[in-house]
Amino acid sequence: MEVIASNKGGMKVIYEGHMYTKVFEGKVSILWKCVRRTRGCKGTLKTDLNRAQPNTANPHNHDVDLVGAEIAKARQQMKARASTTNDTPKQIYTDTVRNLPREAQGSLPSRTVIRRTILNQRRGPLEPATLAELNMNPEQTMTDGPNPTQFLLYDNGPQARSRIIAFATEECLTHFANAQLCFMDGNFAMSPKLFKQLYIIRVPLGEVEITVLYAFLQNKSRETYQELFQAVLDKIAELGLQPMLATIITDFEIAAMRAAEAVFTPHRNQGCFYHLTQSTWRRVQELGLGEHYREDADFRHFVGMLDGLAFLPEGDVVRGFEYVNAVAPPEGNALLQYFERTYIRGPEQQRQGQQFNMRYRLPAIFPPHVWNVHQATIDGNPRTNNACESWNFGFLKQVGHYHPTFWKAVKNLKAEQAAVEVAISQFMMGNPPRKETKRVYRDLQQRLRNLCMDLRDGRRDMVQFLHAISHNIRPLRILNVEADED
Numbered sequence: 474m475e476v477i478a479s480n481k482g483g484m485k486v487i488y489e490g491h492m493y494t495k496v497f498e499g500k501v502s503i504l505w506k507c508v509r510r511t512r513g514c515k516g517t518l519k520t521d522l523n524r525a526q527p528n529t530a531n532p533h534n535h536d537v538d539l540v541g542a543e544i545a546k547a548r549q550q551m552k553a554r555a556s557t558t559n560d561t562p563k564q565i566y567t568d569t570v571r572n573l574p575r576e577a578q579g580s581l582p583s584r585t586v587i588r589r590t591i592l593n594q595r596r597g598p599l600e601p602a603t604l605a606e607l608n609m610n611p612e613q614t615m616t617d618g619p620n621p622t623q624f625l626l627y628d629n630g631p632q633a634r635s636r637i638i639a640f641a642t643e644e645c646l647t648h649f650a651n652a653q654l655c656f657m658d659g660n661f662a663m664s665p666k667l668f669k670q671l672y673i674i675r676v677p678l679g680e681v682e683i684t685v686l687y688a689f690l691q692n693k694s695r696e697t698y699q700e701l702f703q704a705v706l707d708k709i710a711e712l713g714l715q716p717m718l719a720t721i722i723t724d725f726e727i728a729a730m731r732a733a734e735a736v737f738t739p740h741r742n743q744g745c746f747y748h749l750t751q752s753t754w755r756r757v758q759e760l761g762l763g764e765h766y767r768e769d770a771d772f773r774h775f776v777g778m779l780d781g782l783a784f785l786p787e788g789d790v791v792r793g794f795e796y797v798n799a800v801a802p803p804e805g806n807a808l809l810q811y812f813e814r815t816y817i818r819g820p821e822q823q824r825q826g827q828q829f830n831m832r833y834r835l836p837a838i839f840p841p842h843v844w845n846v847h848q849a850t851i852d853g854n855p856r857t858n859n860a861c862e863s864w865n866f867g868f869l870k871q872v873g874h875y876h877p878t879f880w881k882a883v884k885n886l887k888a889e890q891a892a893v894e895v896a897i898s899q900f901m902m903g904n905p906p907r908k909e910t911k912r913v914y915r916d917l918q919q920r921l922r923n924l925c926m927d928l929r930d931g932r933r934d935m936v937q938f939l940h941a942i943s944h945n946i947r948p949l950r951i952l953n954v955e956a957d958e959d
Contacts, residue, residue, distance in 0.1 A: 474520075474527050477549040485545065486518065488527050490537025492545060493518045507533055543577040551587065555594040559871055559888070562591045600878040604667050604691070605631045607638075607879065616642065616894075617887045624890065626686070627704035635697050636668070639688035639704060640886060643712060644897065646705065649685040650714040652676035654854065657723045657733070658861030659693065663868055665879040669693065672701070675860050679905035682860040683893045687886050689879070698732035706736055722858050724748045725839055744844040745858035749816075750780045750946065756811050762804060775805050777943030779812055783846050784925055784942050785935065790841040791817060793935055815839060850925045853918075920945055 479485040479494055486493050486505055493505035493516070503524065507516035516533035520526060547569050554565050566587055570578055581587070601607045614625035626646075627639040641649075649655065654677060659670035670693065674686040688701050709716060718740045721733050725744040733742060753776060757766050765772055778797050785793045794817050798809055814820045819837040846856040869875070872885050896906050924941055927933040933941065 474524070475546070476524055477546060478552070484524075486520070486524065486527075487542045487545070488518060489529075490539050490542060491516060491518075491533060492538065492542055498522070509533075509535060540574075540576050540580050543573055544581060547573055547577070547581075548587075548590065551591055552594045555591040559873065559885075561873070562588045565591055598880050600665070600880070601667070604636045607631060607636075607667065609638075613880075613883065616890055618891060618894075624887065626708060627688075627701070629700070635691045635694070635700075637688060637690055637697065637701055637704075639686060639701060640883075640890075641686040641705070641708075642890065642894075643708075645683070645685035645890075645893065646709055647712060647714065648678065648683065648897070649674065649676055649705070650709045650712070650716050653717055653719040655685075655718060655721055656682065656855075656858050656860040657721060657729060658858055658865070659690070659726075659729075660865045660868070662875045663865065663872065663882070664689065664876065665882050666876050667879060671882065673861060673864060674705075675864065678896060678900055680908040681896065681906045682864075683896055684864060684889065685893075687889075689882075693726070693728055695728040695732050698729050699735055702732055702736040720854075722855060722860075724858055725752070725843075727838070730843075742843055743846075743849070744839055746783055746844065746846050746856040747859065748857075749783060749844050752815075753780055753808070753812070756808055760807050762808070765804065772802055772804065774940075774943050775801055776808070777946035778939045779808070780946045781939055781942035782841075783844050784850060784921065785845075785938070786847050786929070787841050787845045789935060790845065793939060796936060796939065816844060817841065847925055850918075850921050851929065853922070917945060 475487045477485050477487065484495050485508070486495075492508045494508055495503055496506050497504040501522065503520050503522060505518040505520065507514040510516075512535075514534045515531040517530040519528045519530065551565050551569050554560060554569075555562075558565075560568075566584060570581060573581075608631065609625065609628070614623065615621035616624045622642055622644075624640050624642060625638070626641040627637060629635075629637050656675045657672070659672045661670050664671045668689040668691055670690050672686075672688040672690050673684050675682045675684050686705060690697055690701065706716070716737055718737050720741050720743050721730075721737065722743045722745060723729050723733075725748055730742045733740070757763060757776065762772070766776065767773075775797070782790050782793050782797070794813065798813075801809055814837070816837055816839050819835040819840075821832060821834050824831045824833075848854075849856050868885070868889065871888070872881065877885070899906055921942070924933070924938060924945075928935070928938045
């Protein structure tokens with residue numbers, strides 16, 4: 474006798490080629506009736522409470538259904554695999570049906586029906602219509618595994634003006650508190666539709682990075698970020714720790730930077746160098762110079778020098794900009810003005826009155842200290858936020874599609890947390906995870922470091938340095954794109 478789950482979540486038994494579902498459980502026995510009872514079959518089965526010692530009673534009015542029993546078992550196997558793995562419906566279907574007898578294969582429902590069954594199995598609880606209806610039970614706030622721990626860090630509640638639901642374990646927060654560098658980024662495509670973004674914080678662990686916090690946020694305001702960061706800081710204080718952050722790398726998001734400055738002080742906000750080059754490239758396209766960039770090597774070299782200012786010592790950036798401005802081609806003037814307003818001196822303003830005419834500059838939105846990577850390059854420290862970009866890409870592959878339901882997202886975050894715990898365990902036992910880096914990328918990093926050290930030690934002057942660094946900016950941009958996809 475075999476026991477499987479019924480379509481409605483109950484129990485079904487298969488005995489001597491017939492299938493039965495439970496209709497009554499007494500003090501000493503369970504009564505089962507044939508699944509074809511709606512068609513007039515009176516067949517019944519009795520077992521003890523342990524679903525053993527089967528005894529048939531009334532006879533069936535039909536022959537045994539061995540094929541139907543095989544199909545029922547196969548459907549149950551596919552449902553179980555769908556609920557416990559991230560395998561695709563196609564993988565689950567093909568792996569299951571290839572082991573069925575030919576008679577059962579020929580009687581299976583269509584693949585469309587089976588695929589729908591698998592997807593329905595993965596939906597979990599119904600998605601609430603509004604955030605006011607979103608509530609988590611105690612089990613949903615814990616990690617998975619044999620020793621569940623508290624995973625929900627902060628939930629400001631259904632009535633909050635801007636809902637925040639953040640997940641982190643005490644172990645991960647301890648690693649965050651002890652880290653001198655962290656990466657922060659928001660993922661909009663993988664956020665449930667009830668939220669604006671899935672925000673993550675990652676820290677180095679040996680050669681790799683681990684995610685120490687996941688947060689669903691409704692918006693990108695400074696107030697929301699500050700509330701989230703304060704919740705993290707409060708929990709760290711409860712653990713008797715104090716953050717040691719020296720650098721936070723983000724994607725030039727002003728609200729997140731200002732919030733981090735208010736909560737995690739003192740530290741340096743560092744903008745991602747890759748996003749700096751992307752900003753320059755977008756402006757080239759907006760100015761209608763994209764085709765000119767592709768066809769004119771001198772113009773590409775000029776743009777490379779502009780981005781290469783980030784590799785100068787911070788105190789030399791303005792002087793370097795003045796040199797680039799002096800040798801720029803005429804078609805680069807608008808790009809230079811944009812770069813100067815945004816990243817060097819800020820926009821120029823003018824105030825006039827009867828007795829005065831005053832011109833002055835506002836501070837740059839992102840002054841050089843935010844995006845300078847000279848010392849980071851020499852020290853071998855990260856210049857980009859690729860640690861987050863690569864996680865975003867991996868999480869998409871894990872989930873399988875954009876904008877999962879809240880419950881599916883949480884389920885996959887718990888799976889991700891399990892992988893983080895494995896990495897931490899390996900690190901603690903002296904077997905740290907290793908990072909695989911392409912040789913071409915390693916060679917490029919070494920060239921950039923050599924150039925920065927040559928400038929520092931006087932083996933190159935600034936003009937030579939800017940021309941040399943420009944030749945490395947375009948391949949660096951290409952390799953950064955590849956790193957996002959690894």
